Amino acid sequence: MRRRSQLAAPAAFARVTDWERHRVPLTTITATSDGFTARTGVGPVGFDDPMEITHWDPPRRVHLVKRGRVIRGSATITVEPEGSGSVVTWDEEASVIGVPGFLDPVVRRLLGLMVSSVLRRLLRD
Numbered sequence: 001m002r003r004r005s006q007l008a009a010p011a012a013f014a015r016v017t018d019w020e021r022h023r024v025p026l027t028t029i030t031a032t033s034d035g036f037t038a039r040t041g042v043g044p045v046g047f048d049d050p051m052e053i054t055h056w057d058p059p060r061r062v063h064l065v066k067r068g069r070v071i072r073g074s075a076t077i078t079v080e081p082e083g084s085g086s087v088v089t090w091d092e093e094a095s096v097i098g099v100p101g102f103l104d105p106v107v108r109r110l111l112g113l114m115v116s117s118v119l120r121r122l123l124r125d
Helices: 009-016 101-122
Strands: 002-005 027-032 035-042 045-057 061-067 071-082 085-096
Touching: 002 101, 009 071, 009 085, 009 101, 045 071, 085 101
Parallel strands: none
Antiparallel strands: 002 085, 027 035, 035 045, 045 061, 061 071, 071 085
């Protein structure tokens, strides 16, 4: 996913790495000492998606590893200056444990919609 922003690279990086502002339906995000955890569910029914920051290079790049029991994978967010604004690239690979491989296109599509929505909201001027 690639999105252009009017925000300068440092401001765009600050926004996309403000984990608690990522707001996804039915999910709360809490910062941890080594990253953050996304808790998805309703009441006591749900799952945690812990993410560890394995590379931190502000305002250019961050790499995360998903270490949950339900969702595994990694994501790299890169911010590059472009004129007075920036370009944010979010590359993510994720798999949902227990979901058959033939449903991978559905999982990728849902993940893409979620990332697009989060980036659009975070990068508003």
